[in-house]
Amino acid sequence: MKTKKARLNQMILATFLFVFLLSxxxxxxxxxxxxxxxxxxxxxxxxxxxxWMVNENYWFADENTFVVETEQDENLTLESWMLDKNKWGLxxxxxxxxxxxxxxxxxxxxxxxxxxx
Numbered sequence: 538m539k540t541k542k543a544r545l546n547q548m549i550l551a552t553f554l555f556v557f558l559l560s561x562x563x564x565x566x567x568x569x570x571x572x573x574x575x576x577x578x579x580x581x582x583x584x585x586x587x588x589w590m591v592n593e594n595y596w597f598a599d600e601n602t603f604v605v606e607t608e609q610d611e612n613l614t615l616e617s618w619m620l621d622k623n624k625w626g627l628x629x630x631x632x633x634x635x636x637x638x639x640x641x642x643x644x645x646x647x648x649x650x651x652x653x654x
Contacts, residue, residue: 589595618624646652
């Protein structure tokens with residue numbers, strides 16, 4: 538009796554779910570909603586050509602008008618600390634590599650069939 542009742546409840550639930558999903562796909566006229574950004578609502582003013590835009594003297598000026606100056610970098614020199622082996626030695630890394638890792642150990646839970654089957 539319980540299984541028939543459970544199957545009936547499952548069928549009723551499936552039917553309600555189907556009707557609910559189907560009702561979401563119904564297309565109702567007059568309820569369309571279109572998302573527009575605020576930029577689409579802005580009206581742009583008409584562009585105007587100004588005098589400086591068409592003035593050839595402004596655009597084709599003498600090459601000497603804009604002078605680019607380059608500055609020379611000073612020569613780099615080697616200092617004694619740059620070559621000092623005590624500062625640049627790998628003592629820190631040698632100390633870390635001196636430690637040996639411990640070997641892996643198998644524990645009882647790793648081989649227990651109760652955990653893995």
